[in-house]
Amino acid sequence: MLDQATGDSICALAARLRRRECSSRELTAAYLARIEHHDAALNSFITVTPEAALAAAEAADQQLACGAGGPLTGIPIAHKDIFCTQGVRTSCASRMLDNFIAPYDATVVSRLHQAGAISLGKTNMDEFAMGSSNETSWYGPVTNPWDSTRVPGGSSGGSAAAVAAGLCMAATATDTGGSIRQPAAFCGVTGLKPTYGRCSRWGMIAFASSLDQAGVIARSAADAALILQAMAGFDRQDSTSADEPVPDYSAELETSLQGLRIGLPREFMSAELDSDIAASVEDAIGLLRTLGAEVREISLPNSALAVPAYYVVAPAECSSNLARYDGVRFGHRCTDPVDLEDLYRRSRGEGFGAEVKRRIMIGTYVLSAGYYDAYYLKAQQIRRLIKQDFQHALSEVDVILGPTAPTTAFALGDKSADPVAMYLNDIYTISANLAGLPGLSLPIAPVQGLPVGLQLIGNYFAEARLLNVAHQLQQHSDWHLARPSAFA
Amino acid sequence: MQWDVVIGLEIHTQLKTASKIFSGAATTFGAEPNRQACAVDLGLPGVLPVLNIEAVRHAVRFGTAIGAEIAPRSVFARKNYFYPDLPKGYQISQYELPVVGRGQVEILLDDGDTKTIGVTRAHLEEDAGKSVHEDHLGGGRLSGIDLNRAGTPLLEIVSEPDLRSPQEAVAYARKIHQLVRWIGISDGNMQEGSFRVDANISLRPAGSDTLGTRAEIKNINSFRFLHKALEFEIERQRDILEDGGTIVQETRLYDAEQDETRSMRSKEEANDYRYFPDPDLLPLSIDADFIQAATAELPELPEAMRARLIEQYGLSATDATVLTGSLAMADYFEQTVAGCHDAKLAANWITGSLAAALNKADLDIEHSPVSPAQLIGLLQRIQDNSISGKIAKQVFDGLWQGEGDADAIIAARGLTQITDTGAIDSLVEAVMAANPQQVEQYRAGKEKVFGFFVGQVMKQSQGKANPALVNQLLKDKLAGG
Numbered sequence: 001m002l003d004q005a006t007g008d009s010i011c012a013l014a015a016r017l018r019r020r021e022c023s024s025r026e027l028t029a030a031y032l033a034r035i036e037h038h039d040a041a042l043n044s045f046i047t048v049t050p051e052a053a054l055a056a057a058e059a060a061d062q063q064l065a066c067g068a069g070g071p072l073t074g075i076p077i078a079h080k081d082i083f084c085t086q087g088v089r090t091s092c093a094s095r096m097l098d099n100f101i102a103p104y105d106a107t108v109v110s111r112l113h114q115a116g117a118i119s120l121g122k123t124n125m126d127e128f129a130m131g132s133s134n135e136t137s138w139y140g141p142v143t144n145p146w147d148s149t150r151v152p153g154g155s156s157g158g159s160a161a162a163v164a165a166g167l168c169m170a171a172t173a174t175d176t177g178g179s180i181r182q183p184a185a186f187c188g189v190t191g192l193k194p195t196y197g198r199c200s201r202w203g204m205i206a207f208a209s210s211l212d213q214a215g216v217i218a219r220s221a222a223d224a225a226l227i228l229q230a231m232a233g234f235d236r237q238d239s240t241s242a243d244e245p246v247p248d249y250s251a252e253l254e255t256s257l258q259g260l261r262i263g264l265p266r267e268f269m270s271a272e273l274d275s276d277i278a279a280s281v282e283d284a285i286g287l288l289r290t291l292g293a294e295v296r297e298i299s300l301p302n303s304a305l306a307v308p309a310y311y312v313v314a315p316a317e318c319s320s321n322l323a324r325y326d327g328v329r330f331g332h333r334c335t336d337p338v339d340l341e342d343l344y345r346r347s348r349g350e351g352f353g354a355e356v357k358r359r360i361m362i363g364t365y366v367l368s369a370g371y372y373d374a375y376y377l378k379a380q381q382i383r384r385l386i387k388q389d390f391q392h393a394l395s396e397v398d399v400i401l402g403p404t405a406p407t408t409a410f411a412l413g414d415k416s417a418d419p420v421a422m423y424l425n426d427i428y429t430i431s432a433n434l435a436g437l438p439g440l441s442l443p444i445a446p447v448q449g450l451p452v453g454l455q456l457i458g459n460y461f462a463e464a465r466l467l468n469v470a471h472q473l474q475q476h477s478d479w480h481l482a483r484p485s486a487f488a
Numbered sequence: 489m490q491w492d493v494v495i496g497l498e499i500h501t502q503l504k505t506a507s508k509i510f511s512g513a514a515t516t517f518g519a520e521p522n523r524q525a526c527a528v529d530l531g532l533p534g535v536l537p538v539l540n541i542e543a544v545r546h547a548v549r550f551g552t553a554i555g556a557e558i559a560p561r562s563v564f565a566r567k568n569y570f571y572p573d574l575p576k577g578y579q580i581s582q583y584e585l586p587v588v589g590r591g592q593v594e595i596l597l598d599d600g601d602t603k604t605i606g607v608t609r610a611h612l613e614e615d616a617g618k619s620v621h622e623d624h625l626g627g628g629r630l631s632g633i634d635l636n637r638a639g640t641p642l643l644e645i646v647s648e649p650d651l652r653s654p655q656e657a658v659a660y661a662r663k664i665h666q667l668v669r670w671i672g673i674s675d676g677n678m679q680e681g682s683f684r685v686d687a688n689i690s691l692r693p694a695g696s697d698t699l700g701t702r703a704e705i706k707n708i709n710s711f712r713f714l715h716k717a718l719e720f721e722i723e724r725q726r727d728i729l730e731d732g733g734t735i736v737q738e739t740r741l742y743d744a745e746q747d748e749t750r751s752m753r754s755k756e757e758a759n760d761y762r763y764f765p766d767p768d769l770l771p772l773s774i775d776a777d778f779i780q781a782a783t784a785e786l787p788e789l790p791e792a793m794r795a796r797l798i799e800q801y802g803l804s805a806t807d808a809t810v811l812t813g814s815l816a817m818a819d820y821f822e823q824t825v826a827g828c829h830d831a832k833l834a835a836n837w838i839t840g841s842l843a844a845a846l847n848k849a850d851l852d853i854e855h856s857p858v859s860p861a862q863l864i865g866l867l868q869r870i871q872d873n874s875i876s877g878k879i880a881k882q883v884f885d886g887l888w889q890g891e892g893d894a895d896a897i898i899a900a901r902g903l904t905q906i907t908d909t910g911a912i913d914s915l916v917e918a919v920m921a922a923n924p925q926q927v928e929q930y931r932a933g934k935e936k937v938f939g940f941f942v943g944q945v946m947k948q949s950q951g952k953a954n955p956a957l958v959n960q961l962l963k964d965k966l967a968g969g
Binding site: 330 | 532534568
């Protein structure tokens with residue numbers, strides 16, 4: 001029964017919990033057993049917290065027994081190890097924070113906890129969320145549940161793989177340049193990056209503050225809607241969080257797509273796109289048309305500038321955000337420093353991996369006197385142009401659609417020696433971060449047995465619309481129901 | 489060769505707020521190390537700054553007080569550098585767009601003239617923590633970090649290079665010190681580091697209008713040291729220039745014990761701070777309503793009050809300057825005048841005996857043991873001739889010692905002036921009887937001895953006899969043969 005339960009939707013599972021057909025404790029224990037059994041190969045978790053999870057599940061059961069609790073009460077989830085969790089190691093997949101026990105909960109974590117969700121542990125990721133393959137983790141790469149020789153995508157590779165492999169019902173994740181959508185695409189699950197400011201960044205370890213946004217990876221749009229409902233909302237502790245009302249994300253799922261205006265940017269469907277992926281996207285477009293949507297071609301003329309602009313802005317912010325890891329107050333400290341300079345050099349040299357160092361160096365360079373105008377300011381100008389492109393496009397269409405990534409999951413080690421090739425894997429996702437817009441990836445027809453993601457980008461705070469479109473597609477297709485056979 | 493001195497000051501004044509500029513931790517001075525540092529102050533992973541709006545109100549008050557434009561939009565920027573007491577590896581400050589724009593203050597020069605000094609800008613920023621180098625830490629091998637001060641709100645006030653001498657620099661620094669305390673945005677406590685001065689100083693040939701290479705003297709925490717450091721630096725730079733050398737642009741520290749400035753770091757090894765807008769904070773928008781609300785309760789400013797005291801009470805310029813040295817001093821004066829209705833008398837006592845006693849005890853007027861009401865009680869007894877000016881000084885001592893109010897002291901010490909003609913009469917007769925020779929001399933035309941008689945009578949009365957009556961009666965008796 002529980003094996004079956006792990007295949008349910010959150011909504012169905014919550015109903016079973018409320019009917020007392022199963023307890024949260026049984027459910028949580030079943031998931032912990034699955035993690036125990038499968039994760040040695042998958043490596044999707046950095047830290048598993050069985051005792052805390054079971055204790056929380058018992059508390060949830062008590063609530064449920066009194067008829068209390070909400071749609072997430074007793075539902076086992078996982079948190080990307082970028083979110084601070086009180087009393088639990090919060091490593092950001094870095095040696096630098098291997099010994100860091102967070103003394104407080106991130107707002108997103110505490111809101112999900114308040115909503116009754118059970119945290120099973122912390123998922124693996126690229127170090128400090130810098131990477132598109134999960135290969136930069138100090139704790140080793142995560143493998144793709146569909147093909148263990150391939151990457152799960154990144155940086156939220158652990159969250160995507162864990163959800164795809166059925167090791168949790170859903171997982172929190174973060175997206176700075178595609179870190180939710182691209183691994184969701186590679187692992188065949190649904191990932192939503194909300195509007196910048198929709199979810200609080202308090203307690204979410206910063207990579208690039210003006211781009212970072214918390215979101216969710218789940219098995220379906222309907223599940224994602226329930227998780228986002230608990231996560232979203234204004235937080236006084238994050239000055240950049242939006243003081244906008246949070247709509248009922250589940251309420252609009254069933255809205256018809258009749259008359260929906262969808263824009264297909266010609267820049268996203270260029271000749272460089274893998275033809276199989278293009279065909280898969282066309283399939284999905286066909287389905288959307290039958291559901292009443294109108295699809296038209298649009299242009300985002302500055303798209304080609306997104307990756308270069310991003311690789312100025314994000315490293316610039318990261319070079320400053322990561323300055324606090326200096327071996328003085330917390331985190332990795334080298335042994336027996338002889339002086340201050342030695343303490344800094346060795347603590348940081350040993351604590352950070354190669355990709356993090358590369359970005360710190362790029363960021364330090366672009367902010368340096370004499371280069372600031374040519375790089376940082378120019379990149380900010382490009383950012384405004386990209387935003388204008390989107391605003392123009394979104395005045396004509398409701399949703400922008402295209403592939404999430406230019407390829408399916410690539411082989412482990414394939415791109416790790418070529419940073420630029422790796423960076424280009426985020427070519428379709430980065431512009432939504434630069435503009436601060438919400439983006440969603442959902443699985444469509446696979447290519448050679450590997451999942452393919454369809455990306456939807458909407459207007460500011462139009463998460464409900466994206467979830468609605470994705471849900472309607474999922475109601476009329478079964479791509480999202482496919483499960484990797486090794487994790488049945 | 490003649491040299492002109494060019495000085496500009498950067499003053500960091502700690503703003504008086506209950507909590508820090510970007511966190512909820514308290515700002516009280518003197519707590520146990522690291523007891524007033526929360527997760528934000530420690531720069532823990534995942535924390536974010538939230539601006540304390542009271543610090544902004546203070547900055548707006550300052551800007552208004554110096555006639556500066558308040559920027560409708562200003563931006564917080566990160567100043568990046570590594571230091572162990574800088575937890576985040578950057579300081580949140582303002583760079584290209586500060587909250588307070590160009591303004592000015594007037595300073596009073598020694599010759600009584602005033603000079604207008606431009607204020608380039610003032611911006612909000614957070615303070616760093618402090619490094620503790622003490623022997624008890626690991627046998628002197630280790631340094632400690634105290635982050636209590638990290639995140640304390642500062643207003644950095646940058647002057648134009650308008651100052652031409654150490655005297656002017658000190659006058660300007662004192663003016664800013666007076667002003668920030670006057671408008672209640674800072675306690676200005678220099679011992680606790682609430683008011684620190686960095687001085688940029690350069691020399692150029694007299695009459696030249698290009699600036700010479702400057703040195704920056706950092707972290708001066710007293711007006712006296714500011715004066716001495718600048719004097720030393722002028723001497724040092726002049727010696728170098730006159731020997732044909734060049735000044736190195738560098739940061740120097742003033743060592744009070746050696747009375748010299750020493751190089752800290754030169755520009756070549758200086759940091760590139762890599763300023764950029766802080767993405768964790770939205771641009772700061774300030775509208776007219778905010779300015780209106782923040783400045784609604786600003787007190788009358790020192791210059792205006794000084795002019796008013798001269799105009800309204802007929803005070804001398806010197807008295808008016810002293811009495812507007814601080815808002816508390818001015819309040820004290822006006823309260824006293826309200827009770828005794830004699831501004832000159834009140835001014836004399838406040839700038840005289842009271843100021844001297846406060847100075848001797850190293851006390852601010854806020855902590856004066858003699859309240860305005862008590863001083864009024866004393867002045868009223870002078871005004872109704874109950875006591876002489878000389879006796880009044882004794883009564884003041886009593887007030888200072890906490891012996892109660894003036895009347896109680898006069899009664900307890902038996903200091904009431906003798907105005908009884910009969911009593912003085914008998915004193916006069918007794919003195920004349922005891923000094924027949926001097927009486928003869930006076931009557932023979934040697935009028936100088938009159939003073940001797942006054943002195944003797946006052947002595948016999950222990951100073952309590954009314955001097956006017958003594959004079960009158962003596963004149964009558966001595967003339968009367």
